[in-house]
Amino acid sequence: DAGVIQSPRHEVTEMGQEVTLRCKPISGHDYLFWYRQTMMRGLELLIYFNNNVPIDDSGMPEDRFSAKMPNASFSTLKIQPSEPRDSAVYFCASSPGVSPLHFGNGTRLTVT
Amino acid sequence: DQQVKQNSPSLSVQEGRISILNCDYTNSMFDYFLWYKKYPAEGPTFLISISSIKDKNEDGRFTVFLNKSAKHLSLHIVPSQPGDSAVYFCAASARGGSEKLVFGKGTKLTVNP
DSSP: OOOOEEEOSEEEEOTTOOEEEEEEOOTTOOEEEEEEEETTTEEEEEEEEETTEEEEOTTOOSTTEEEEEEETTEEEEEESSOOGGGOEEEEEEEESSSSOOEEOOOEEEEEO | OOSEEOOOSEEEEETTSOEEEEEEEOOTTOOEEEEEEEOTTSOOEEEEEEETTOSEEEETTEEEEEETTTTEEEEEESSOOGGGOEEEEEEEESSSSSTTOEEOOOEEEEEEO
């Protein structure tokens, strides 16, 4: 079991550029979550999927953010256009349901 | 508004002593509580959980206590070890499971040898 795999580990980009973060959940896990960690707000849930269907995206900050899960083994979080205030660590997590979340190691995004 | 609060950003204890990390919540609908541990450059990892039908859950050196009337939970680590040095997050859910976990901001624990 390789765990939840996120890529890239670090991303540095300029304001206005498109950023795509990727996640491969643990095989067999029906739930996938995207979290963002900042000093000010801590860990906040952005969106989660169940069986590849978005269930709750109320945490997505604005229309610049979008997430997709085209199949059970892959999800993306896209920011277009990116802004300096989007700088944070973005975590993907998966779960088989009523069990605790398994987190990836995160993507540290820096927007200059 | 923060529904899960960890009011101590940091805590320092000596090896072998007890570490007590505290967490308060405001949403009375929360019925499932978890603690996660996070090392630098890694994702949070699950440590221990408790359902609202219990007031204590123990797993080895780790014990979580829940006081529903006070909307307060705590994590006790006995004895503390240097390897326990990490950031500890308290989390809560209103659905009896892990959907829509609400996290606190974390407490950085340092265990000194």
